[in-house]
Amino acid sequence: MPDSVLRLENVIKTYGDFTAVDGISLNIPKGSIYGFLGPNGAGKTTTIRMILGIIKPTSGTVSILGSPYALDVRNRIGYLPEEKGLYKKMKVWAVIQYFAMLKGMQKKQAKDQAFSLLEKYGLKDFAESKVEALSKGMGQKVQVLSAVAHEPELIILDEPFSGLDPINQSVLEELINDMASNGQTVIFSTHVMQHAERLCDHILLITKGKKVFDGTIKEAKATVSRRVIVATKNDITQLRKLPGIASISETDSDFPDEWQLDISDSFDPQEILRFCAEKKLGLSRFEFTEPSLHDVFVHLVGDDAREHQFR
């Protein structure tokens, strides 16, 4: 596939008895925004490190920008690691310049680029400050800029949103959208579904090192059945008589008498209202919503994620 910027084939990474990544395959088309989703410890960072050639896979092949070794094409890749850090004693512009130069930019060009990025993303006043003087969020923005200053074809951001306030989160979303519209491919990992939902064309969902879903957002949502939330003090079981309703269950919320009705794809939710009016079932709430990515996430990896938390 000529348009593929990154392809993984059955990539496995084991540490002793522990399998961190278990047979991941994926194919990322050029110019897309691709989300790596998964609970903590799912293997996202390990996968990213293997993509970048920082660690070697135990087995399987990686092809990045047409090359098996990321270092061969390193100047065309930008990378923001999960744990953020910069040289504390350096000036903000010099840090961006240094990392851009490590990616092959010329000194003068790298400096100009540093200043123009800082201006564009609201950090102009801090260009001459030392990194240690920045707040955590600002430092993180600087690090994102230093990862993308050399205008790479492929940008890999590991948890770029963590630690940013809502305003800076939207600045970062803007930056990611800018890059995508510029023809650059962006891969980012997150466990905050809203960002993925707003930004991504494609998502990869992994848990315990295994791929559980790979596809578009729309396809992801299709994995979860459509649902209607109703609240009533009357006997809800009468709704079972409706043919399109697959199951009825109590919701997780604290409100009493709130129910979730899973409905089949072709079923019109209006039928429920009509049925209730007929049977004189009083409804204090009726809500038909598209499933969110959050629901998809909980649906696909919910149990695994919880298990991790309590381990």
Added chain:
Amino acid sequence: MRMIWLIASREYLENVRTKGFWITILIFPVIFIGIYFLQSVLRDATPTRYYLLIDQSGKYEQAVDVAIERNHQRRVLQTFVQYLLDNRIEADLELTSANASTAADKFVDGVDANQVAALDDWLSNGGLDFALVMATPYLKPNSPPFKQPENQFLLADLPDEVDISAPPANIVKALRPYLTGQKSIGSDDNSGPLFALILIPKNVDEFISRPRATPQAPNPNSGIQYWASNLTDSRLPDAIANSINAEIREQEYEKLELNIELVRNIQRTRMPLNQLDPSAALGEEAVSMADTFRQFAPIGFVYLMFISLMQNVQYLLSNTVEEKSNRIIEVLLASVTAGELMMGKLVGIGLAGLTTIAVWLLSFYLFITLYDSSDTELISQILEVVLSSDLIPWFVFYYFAGYALYSGIFLAIGSLCNTLKEAQAMMTPMIMIQVVPLATMFFIVLDPNNTLVRIMSWFPLFTPYVMMNRAAANPPLFDVIGTTIMLIASIILVLWMSGKIFKHGVLRTGQPPKIIELFRLFKLSK
């Protein structure tokens, strides 16, 4: 290559910009020059000291006076020798007792050889006046006039309340406040604490001890009593004891009816001793001062090497730990190989270390050229001797070899630790190892080719230090070549191993690995 250079230049600039770097660079010359001036200030600043002499026996007052006068004359003599060294026409370090030609040289050499005899000569020849006449032809035309040192010990006036015929215990009791500094002695403008009381009891002769006499129980009240709060300055009591003993001996000679003049002359007879070097060319065997400096110079190099290496590797370590704990390393490794990163660090920090040495040498050079005195002239002559010797190539080689070896080890340690605290715990044994050749450097210079030293040279961590230390003593060729091969082999091994550890260590979080894990690492990565 470009990446290595880029990393190296960043490391260098960052290092040079830190406060710690400049503090290290400046503290050395400041302390060096500070100690130099402090010493000369202290030498001149010894205050005038007051003493009291109460001689109830009436026999030794003169002897004590002579002792104090001799002490003063000795200082005049020493100052004069220094004056002569400062101002004589030709200061020649290659001077030996055998080739001393002028009267002035002979005079200096005589003082070096036997100060007591020289002082006797000095006094019997008429002291300073004679010496000035003797030395004048050999002084530089614009020499400053000689300045005599002041009397160090002055006889104080006896306080009125003291009765010199009272029992010694009472006299001491009356004078105790003066001795402890509670009261001042002397006239108004010339007063100070009483430095010493010399009390010679009436019956002092009863305590003269002779060979073959029955030993007596030690008694603090026997003999001469020297009372002083200052316990460290022994010059005055020593001088007094010597002088009074000389007086007693003369009395004994008289009793035996010996010719005192003859005895004195016999005491001043001496045989010169020439130090000769069997490895020097015919006719140049005499060991000069320059030869001695050449032998001792390696100590300076070893020390310089130690300080500079310690500074560098510590920076290397803290810098690696910082990058690791900040996770910057991950970004770097996505851009460069672990090997490039390691080499960049080694080169950049190595250059910073060279900068330190260069600044030290420069400030040292500026000091000895700009500040003109006999000491700095001496130092610059020493420096010339050292620079013209073949020690410099040795130093350059062992400095770089030592740096490569130790930095490789410290880099590996740094890459395994997450905090500086952890790193320091692992670093301590390495410092202890380096202390061994440092602690033994004086012994090694004295006996550079002894078996133990030769064995030490073969231990690669010691090789740079110990072989540098032995460099002036023409170590056997077998040692030189053998240890060099060992050293280079271990540098290659250490850099290879630390490259492996570095690559795996830098991405590691949590506990440092166990030894067994490290072994597995080497096995796997082959």
